[in-house]
Amino acid sequence: MSSAPSAGIFQPLKADDPEIVGGYRLAAVLGAGGMGKVYLSYTPGGRPIAIKVIRSEFSEDPEFRRRFQQEVRSAERVQGLYTAPVIDSDTEGSQPWLATAYVPGPSLAHAVAHHGALPPRSVLLLAVGVAEALTVIHGAGIVHRDLKPANVLLASDGPRVIDFGIARAADSTALTSTGVTIGTPAFMAPEQASTGTITPATDVFALGQIAAFAAIGSSVYGDGPSHAVLYRIVHEDPDLSELPQELRPLVTRCLSRDPADRPALTEVIALCHAASGTEPLRQGEDWLPRAVAGSITERVHLLPAPAPTPPPKPAAPVPTEVSAQPPAPSAPPAPAGAPAHAAPTQAAPAKPAPAQPGQATVPTGYGTPPPYAQPPHQQPAYAYPQPPRPQPSYAQPTYAQPTYAQPRPGYAQPGWGQQTYPPAPAKPKRTGLIVTLSVVGAVIGLAVLGSLLPDSDKGKGGAAGSQGSGGGSTGTSASPGGGNKPVDPKPVSYKGIDMPAAHQLMLADNPPRPAEAPEGGSVLYGDGDLYYYQGSVSGHQLGTSNGKMVLLNNSEKGSLATCRAVTRFTEKINLDQLTVGSEVCVLSDAGHIAVATYRGKSGSKESSQYLTLDLTIWRNAEEAKKGA
Template sequence: MSGAPRGGSGGTVFQPLEEGDPRSVAGYRLSARLGAGGMGAVYLSYTPGGRPVAIKVIRPDFAEDAEFRRRFAQEVRAAQRVQGLYTAPVIDADTDARRPWLATAYVPGPSLADAVRSHGPLPVDTVLLLVAGIAEALQVIHGAGIVHRDLKPANVLLAADGPRVIDFGIARAADATSLTGSGVTIGTPSFMAPEQAAGREVTAATDIFALGQVAAYAATGSPAFGEGTSHGVLYRIVHEEPDLTGLPDRLRELVTRCLDKDPAARPSVTDLLALCQGASDQTALRRPDEWLPGAVAADITTRTAAPAPAAATTPPPPATPPTVVPSSAPAAPAAPVAAPHAPHPPTAPATPSAPPQGFGPPVPPPPQQHVHAPTPAPMAAPMAVHAPTPPPVPAPAPAPARKSSSRTVLFAVVAAVLAFAVAGGVTAFFLLQDDDATKRTQARDTSAQGGDTGTGDGAAAGNETPKAADSAKPSGPATPPKAPEPVTYKAIDLPSGYEVSLADDPVKPKDNSTGYDLSYSLGLSSNDGGRLVLLRNGQDPSLETCTTETRFATYISQDMLTKGSRLCLQSGAGDVALITIQGFPPESDPSDYITLDLTVWRGALDVEQAS
């Protein structure tokens, strides 16, 4: 569980919640998305006392597997016993929930993977302190009867006072479940031990091998057994020696002993700490206040518990007006008016230093007197003005003339609506709603005149206004006025470094082509304004889905793809494709490629819309 997103320090550290993300988990209000991995998604939340926590929610397909649930519960119980200086403790969990979850202390620091990717290899003294901290963490983890199984740079966080090891033991929960036969990889190939890669017994010595790989990566910036396809890396781990080019001499004995093929020959945790001590220039390993390079330490400030500024796409407050309850007592609605709006995140912050919209720990509603203090009888004035003449409902709109806060404006609008309802304006309000609905229906009918007979209300609601329609109407992401015929291409073997273009017929891989739409290299990439979307389990793999989804990405790594995964591709030229992953090459195949099926709808989007 990480305090940084998968995208690394170059991306947004605190990502807004996506459409399919929960808003709360067992009473924890989720403030931001921290990242996602093979096991599930990680979110930022807070304890009732305001301490930040990272909550991992397990993927639905794992949650539906009975054996996974049993092992997950067992591993969580064991993990809760781990209380070390260099681990992120598990503080809460529910393994019986519909979507199992666990919460750990939030660590405000980049992962080792992010730090090396952004700033390069670490100095020798930093690596020694890093290895010593991880070794102490393993000592506590192994003492609780747990083997980490997935120790890698992404599971080591760099905090101001030392490293933190996370996600210990969780990989075992997925091992040998019914999902492992369908493309799910347990552990990360580049940091596996030989016995793990060969399917033999996994012991504490397996984590020592992984620690040697982590140390080599931290010091050189590259995995000890190289990169490439999973089967190629695993072959080298089992049969070849590591490439330690560029490894400083002071680290060579430590790393080479950890990377011994024989588990029995690897050093123990106690031996590792002695090796770190021997390689240090000091008489004793002492962690200074600034143990990280300056550039890496600076990244910690961007991962503090207060989230980054809210994105411009933060959704507005709900458009549905509050329920109007007729009452003869005009002052009665005062309390319900303020209460529904106080907790809503989109309400503007009271001061520049307050947490941005949609983020931060739960904040109690502001005292009622702050809302009503400017006018001792706030409801009376609007009623006196609007009750005799219902038609002038828009009158409150010009109210915010100078610097009135959004909360005051919102209160004024709600008060006007309530006053209008008491004066008998409810009927007119619903007539206006019906009129709006009629206009929307007419807009849909207009867009359907192009011959689109296959879109339903869900698709029509997002359609872009046809060029022949009123140009004053706003446009938005939309499906086309007419659905083109799909063309399917089966079992395309796309080699690493090759690309395909949806404009080609038939679609086939090309080497170093220009204007490509899709390429493969340890993942799938789009180009020329193209956008990828990884569909969730259960989503309809249709043109409508592919044209209305907005969870865009330009690159999706291979570790997120399994056999049967489906992706949508919107090309910059307006073509749309459904990509179905059929598999990866067997270990006996020396080639690096991905096999996929393509269903292409050419000209499905306006070029303007696709750009």
């Protein structure tokens, strides 16, 4: 492979790209994927960061937003040496985004495409670093689900795993169920490709795929259409003929079809150390071939500078208060024909003279006042006491009352004959008290009158009042604004879902697929809309961790209307309360409603315990609860 310069690493922003995201000014485009676009930006201190802006198609899906918020909160807890930490995010804006530390290195996919396969020692150091990253990620209760060469970046001091857990937010949402694919088929595990089951062992399979890809330069399951690759992953053995001999124990164990046969992450690290022989594995700046290391240096040198911040707009001059009083009589008058604002020739006083009673002041900037501020300087009316001339904009009778004018002989009216300034204040009126007493009296009178009316009239009035005061009796199907009844979603039915013990499912998934709770957790405290729990004390239970349930009576027909009307809510139902055909309403906090029909459970002699359900789901039948 040639070591061509990494041209096009940093693409300029286009017309449809935002300039600022969450207060960060964008400097370049780093790339785009199935979930969104990634931009380069900088922190206020000058550290480069990568900002992933989620596609608008996903942000419009309420189920995606709920899951994205959960995954971002979990990802913020991941602080490992081989992960790119999350430093900022906005999960509730019009277009969600996520900011991580920028890693100045190519992805494994890019490095192999441009420089070829890596030597065995680099592959072992790569596998050790990815295994350490997965240990931290799984410790936070996250399964990556989309571990592939494009999500492993090669830094000068080791690999970095990115985009951990974010794929779960998009998995089985309304968008993905209509054809948008999340994840790369060539790096899926057999159980992920066939039944959609996701466990930490799924990431171990992907780790083996990545190690083989780095050593060979291609997928061990071949290329071609997605369905053909997935078939080979599920039914055929990988082609390891070109894999170096020292890497085969590691890759063979990781690529076991049965998740139980795959090694734990601690075993993966031990296998890597065993494969290195007498040379200990130590991360350092020499862990990559020279050509790949050179591309890292090149990226550092080509890193665009932070986008310039536009200069602030010039601030308006700070206004000061100057006296509008004309020069004193002793001052020489302004020359004839001079503008009214011409300043006298004498020096300005050290302190401005205090304004006289009734004297107006006008604001002006530094230096010569603008012409439009000059008319007040031409008003001689303030040289002696007299009523102010009403201005056109204040020509209201209220402002012309004698109370507000200075006294002048001959201007007195009855009751205003004082000749001193200021005039005596008018006697306060008790208008407010009179109005208050009038209102109280009216209320008492209406109450007395209402008590004399017949009971039937009062009943009619009460009924009318309750309907007109908010439509509380219109039912849950009424629109918030009291308009027409919204159209109910169409039901979708799924038959014969086998749910193993300690598994949960989400009503938004299409189809709903039982999955285990996060590693180290329990379905009792998970986020499943419906789960099956088998306890030594509490027995077998069907429950929900994300909503409420109602066991319907024999007389109640399982339907959307019935589930909306019943109120005998619970979160757990013992299986001994169920018989074949029993129906249970499930109302999730995300707004989905389902009727689960119980079809029985496995026998006591079977190796695994599971129950069988039929599901009828009305998705987005209600408004999602806040924070759900």
